[in-house]
Amino acid sequence: MPPFLYIFLGALAIVSALGVIIQRNPIHSLLSLISTLLTIAILFIGEDAVVVGFLQIIVYAGAIMVLFLFVIWLLNLQVETGPTGHLALKAFGSLAAALLVTELFFVLAPPHLQVKFTREPVGYGSLASLAGKLFTDYLVAFEVTSVLLLAAVVGSIALARRLPVAEEQPQPRVVEKIAS
Amino acid sequence: MIPLTYMMSLSAIIFAIGVAGVIIRRNILVMFMSIELMLNAVNLTFIAIGSRLGSMDGQVIVFFVMTVAAAESAIGLGIIISTFRNRQTVHADELTLLRW
Secondary structure, three states, rough: HHHHHHHHHHHHHHHHHHHHOOOOOOHHHHHHHHHHHHHHHHHHHOOOHHHHHHHHHHHHHHHHHHHHHHHHHHHOOOOOOOOOHHHHHHHHHHHHHHHHHHHHHHHHOOOOOOOOOOOOOOOOHHHHOOOOOOOOHHHHHHHHHHHHHHHHHHHHHHOOOOHHHHHOOOOOOOOOHHHO | OHHHHHHHHHHHHHHHHHHHHHOOOOHHHHHHHHHHHHHHHHHHHHHHHHHHOOOOOHHHHHHHHHHHHHHHHHHHHHHHHHHHHHHHHHHHHHOOOOOO
């Protein structure tokens, strides 16, 4: 990946990530988030992770974000309701973020981070190498993931289900009948 | 290839923006989007280090993180819809049932 492309994509990712938390309208936040995810997907592809980059576009920007969009439409949240937090909270949040960035810079400075650079093997990042890893070393985790997704489907249906009206009404009391 | 420090710095900045979003914003949906932002920042470090080590393990982990994020967003949005149906709000300060 050429350096100017990295700088452009990095600036775009940071600006659109800031857009997520600055915009007042949730739909604008969501569009900024989609822009961030697409930028990160291009960075993935630039780092020779082609399959994961396209999965990021399809699964994240395609499926999960549309789910968010459906919820925003369903709940009719185009306008921000209520105040957007106190000034002290905003100051604390910005300070915490700045401290976190500083700390991470110190942790990730080159002398501390000893990564042994190696040449990538042939076919690195291809679908065949990803699937080879997934179905040999990580087979158990992959199978457990299907159980996780099943649990998520059942759980979300159970959570969002509307209870029948008959269950919400109080049952007629038997005690009064006996008393009379 | 881009130096590793630059990629890590970018993902650190995006992660911090996500943390700030969770602290500052009071809309549950936007807080949820900030969580997705943090997950993606961590994914970026996995991909960057994995490509420099020449190992596929980082990409497999990112694959699993995406799966968990899909499950998490399905459950979370279900909770948000159920909360909105009962309380007619997505404002985090108004949901005080469990606050001591």
